[in-house]
Amino acid sequence: xxxxxxxxxxxxxxxxxxxxxVALLHVYRAVxxxxxxxxxxxxxSCSAYGLTSVQQxxxxxxxxxxxxxxxxxxxWAAGGVDDPPAREHSPYRLTRFGFIVxxxxx
Amino acid sequence: xxxxxxxTLLWPIKWVIEAILVGFHSLLTLAGLxxxxxxxxxxxxxxxxxVIRALLIPVFVRQIKSQRKMLEISPxxxxxxxxxxxxxxxFSREAMSRETMNLYKKHGTNxxxxxxxxxxxxxxxxxxxxxxxxxxxxRDSVGLLxxxxxxxxxxxxLFGVAPLGLTMATSDGNVAVIxxxxxxxxxxxxxxxxxxxxxxxxxxxxxxKNSPMYRQQKILLYLLPLVFxxxxxxxxxxxxxxxxxxxxxxxxxxxxxxxxxxxxxxxAALAREARLAKKRxxxxxxxxxxxxxxxxxxxxxxxxxxxxxxSKSRAKKQNKKGGR
Numbered sequence: 001x002x003x004x005x006x007x008x009x010x011x012x013x014x015x016x017x018x019x020x021x022v023a024l025l026h027v028y029r030a031v032x033x034x035x036x037x038x039x040x041x042x043x044x045s046c047s048a049y050g051l052t053s054v055q056q057x058x059x060x061x062x063x064x065x066x067x068x069x070x071x072x073x074x075x076w077a078a079g080g081v082d083d084p085p086a087r088e089h090s091p092y093r094l095t096r097f098g099f100i101v102x103x104x105x106x
Numbered sequence: 107x108x109x110x111x112x113x114t115l116l117w118p119i120k121w122v123i124e125a126i127l128v129g130f131h132s133l134l135t136l137a138g139l140x141x142x143x144x145x146x147x148x149x150x151x152x153x154x155x156x157v158i159r160a161l162l163i164p165v166f167v168r169q170i171k172s173q174r175k176m177l178e179i180s181p182x183x184x185x186x187x188x189x190x191x192x193x194x195x196x197f198s199r200e201a202m203s204r205e206t207m208n209l210y211k212k213h214g215t216n217x218x219x220x221x222x223x224x225x226x227x228x229x230x231x232x233x234x235x236x237x238x239x240x241x242x243x244x245r246d247s248v249g250l251l252x253x254x255x256x257x258x259x260x261x262x263x264l265f266g267v268a269p270l271g272l273t274m275a276t277s278d279g280n281v282a283v284i285x286x287x288x289x290x291x292x293x294x295x296x297x298x299x300x301x302x303x304x305x306x307x308x309x310x311x312x313x314x315k316n317s318p319m320y321r322q323q324k325i326l327l328y329l330l331p332l333v334f335x336x337x338x339x340x341x342x343x344x345x346x347x348x349x350x351x352x353x354x355x356x357x358x359x360x361x362x363x364x365x366x367x368x369x370x371x372x373x374a375a376l377a378r379e380a381r382l383a384k385k386r387x388x389x390x391x392x393x394x395x396x397x398x399x400x401x402x403x404x405x406x407x408x409x410x411x412x413x414x415x416x417s418k419s420r421a422k423k424q425n426k427k428g429g430r
Contacts, residue, residue, distance in 0.1 A: 031329075034327070037302070039219050039220060039221055039224060040220065040221050041210075041219075041221075043204055043206075045221075070225060074220050074221075075169070075223075076168070077220060078211050079210055079216040080210065081204050
């Protein structure tokens, strides 16, 4: 990673959309999800899958992964354990509340 | 590009909703109800709920079948639960969920209904919201709702005083709208609360009740009224009414399931067994443990198996061979 402040600032701005989506997913998981109880046939649940994928892969790829997962979660699906694809060497760090920030150590 | 992204997404859904509403509306007017009357439109919304929930019945039936199959895997499920008994940290919980899911998959059964019903309901909810808003604002409808019908729908009122398209926020001092919205919020909170409480208090195994997830759920249960107060303020009465009727449907459905097909090991399961035993006693029937499975009611053979721990695995195999 680079230490150039401009590049850093740019990268931080680039993280804004995914953090907005993460915040929305948090609200969904805290407020709407409990209304319906456990319904998902997979582990992690679709919303947890969505949260992790967006955190790891961003809004576009994470969103696409989530849409595909939702399409898989129908009553005739076998279900089971289904983790989002892991991203190795992520340049970002996850805060305690699940938001994505630049890695300080870099 | 006047529709925008969400408008385009909602368009087909709105079309279907309008078709269903208009269909019920013409049936009801055919039955002698007044076309512009509030009741007619309110009942059309009930019709919409019935259509949507009836479509979801196959999903529901599948869930019941899965739940019955759960009895077969209950010994293995119990093994997992025993393994993690008393371990309440996040990692153990996660490992337990993973193992449980793998078990379901291995046996081709899953007691959970999947996210599909939810995904189906949400667009319909927002679609109805949008149809109602358009109708109230006098905007063009997307499909079968003609301008006349749309105007009727928009101004149709509950009890002749509270237009369906109004919200608490846009009521403009219309006391009837505010009162009805508050009543709907209370009724919705009540029905949702009862449904959740039914599931949580009666249909969960003791292991589940000790988990941190359960406690979290319980706290959230008490936050529900806030959610509904919020929605009461911003959703039009017609949408609230749809939600409420759908909630009632869920409640009744849940009640039937919990009564007749409870989760093994839960309070409801014990209550059901007690009820069945009482019934048998009344009829003077012998204990199901020494009865052959052929002559008894549909659910009872399952119980017979449960009370024979020694030969359970063998009985299961034999059952499978029998082509059940």
